[in-house]
Amino acid sequence: MRFSRGPIRNSLVQLSRLFALIATALLALSLSGCRWLLSNSGPIPVVVAAESLGLAWDSNESQLPDQPSSVDHYNVYYRPHGTADWRFLHATEDDTAGTTIVSSELDFGSYEFAVEVVYRDGTTSARHGSSDFSAWPTGGWYVVWQAP
Amino acid sequence: MVRLRVVLVSVVLTLLIFAPVFGQELEAPVEEDAADRPTVGFIFNTSNLLLDIDAYQGGFGAKFRYPESALRALVTLGYASTNSNLEVGAGVTYERPFFTGRVVPYWGLLAAAVVQGERVEVDEDNYTQTRVITGSAGAVLGAEVFIFDFLSVFGEYQLAFDVAHTAISQSVDGTVTDSSSTNYAFGAGLGNNASIGLVVYLRPLGILEAESAEE
Numbered sequence: 001m002r003f004s005r006g007p008i009r010n011s012l013v014q015l016s017r018l019f020a021l022i023a024t025a026l027l028a029l030s031l032s033g034c035r036w037l038l039s040n041s042g043p044i045p046v047v048v049a050a051e052s053l054g055l056a057w058d059s060n061e062s063q064l065p066d067q068p069s070s071v072d073h074y075n076v077y078y079r080p081h082g083t084a085d086w087r088f089l090h091a092t093e094d095d096t097a098g099t100t101i102v103s104s105e106l107d108f109g110s111y112e113f114a115v116e117v118v119y120r121d122g123t124t125s126a127r128h129g130s131s132d133f134s135a136w137p138t139g140g141w142y143v144v145w146q147a148p
Numbered sequence: 149m150v151r152l153r154v155v156l157v158s159v160v161l162t163l164l165i166f167a168p169v170f171g172q173e174l175e176a177p178v179e180e181d182a183a184d185r186p187t188v189g190f191i192f193n194t195s196n197l198l199l200d201i202d203a204y205q206g207g208f209g210a211k212f213r214y215p216e217s218a219l220r221a222l223v224t225l226g227y228a229s230t231n232s233n234l235e236v237g238a239g240v241t242y243e244r245p246f247f248t249g250r251v252v253p254y255w256g257l258l259a260a261a262v263v264q265g266e267r268v269e270v271d272e273d274n275y276t277q278t279r280v281i282t283g284s285a286g287a288v289l290g291a292e293v294f295i296f297d298f299l300s301v302f303g304e305y306q307l308a309f310d311v312a313h314t315a316i317s318q319s320v321d322g323t324v325t326d327s328s329s330t331n332y333a334f335g336a337g338l339g340n341n342a343s344i345g346l347v348v349y350l351r352p353l354g355i356l357e358a359e360s361a362e363e
Binding site for chain 2: 018040041042043044045046047133134137138139140141
């Protein structure tokens with residue numbers, strides 16, 4: 001295997017310059033306030049006017065079936081929009097990546113939701129919330145749930 | 149699907165075991181005058197070491213390897229009539245290797261943009277229309293490992309800045325409400341959609357051959 005110090009040093013210099021450039025740009029972005037970018041940020045409201053609402057998410061099913069790391073079910077959590085603490089809502093009956101919430105178990109209002117995976121060995125994943133940047137729609141959302 | 153995976157794994161294992169035996173027959177001769185031309189390869193994602201092949205970041209990926217750099221291109225395109233879900237995206241990653249050989253560590257720059265649209269309609273007075281424009285820029289640090297001269301796997305870390313502009317137009321009984329939001333995320337993590345990339349080059353690169361000659 002060829003091992004040349006010159007190109008590595010040059011590459012490292014270029015790499016450090018690149019990171020310095022990115023850090024400077026981000027610092028400038030933060031200091032300027034970047035008003036055009038942040039003037040209208042945060043999770044986007046999704047209005048639902050119905051007796052029930054459906055949630056769906058991407059499954060992270062194991063490639064090999066019936067393993068301890070296979071999905072057993074999901075736990076669904078909610079919190080009023082703008083609050084910090086998650087409250088348990090219900091668990092799904094099986095590994096179906098979706099659930100329906102009816103008005104008899106939750107009052108109408110503005111909510112964020114989150115799900116966590118419960119694996120067959122009893123361990124759980126980190127919660128993924130509707131207000132996370134990686135949710136769909138990208139950037140996050142919350143539900144404004146109204147009576148029909 | 150399981151059968152297909154078993155067949156694929158069998159083929160790859162067979163190649164891994166017997167390639168040294170009949171390697172000369174498998175590999176085409178490297179062209180002498182091809183040094184300056186890019187070697188083109190197709191990129192796939194594999195979610196695990198069983199080489200369960202998937203589309204590269206959900207789209208079509210190609211790699212153009214030059215003598216001292218490489219360029220990865222990604223194009224995504226999709227449409228579903230059930231919810232009028234449309235996705236169009238393009239991305240490019242420029243790579244600079246620290247050194248070349250069987251293992252090629254590299255750093256690079258990436259830029260990508262994706263436009264997504266979706267319309268869920270109950271009737272013409274009740275619908276939700278969503279449009280999302282996402283842009284990404286950042287740097288990558290990774291390594292490409294050549295299994296053969298025409299086949300490599302790679303994994304990489306990513307330091308990226310993502311901006312997403314989301315606009316939702318909702319109509320409830322004919323009353324339309326529009327809302328929009330712009331959010332950004334910045335951070336380091338696994339790039340390449342947190343999976344292993346697999347590159348099949350259309351022309352042998354001669355890297356392993358050169359390495360054997362040096363030894």
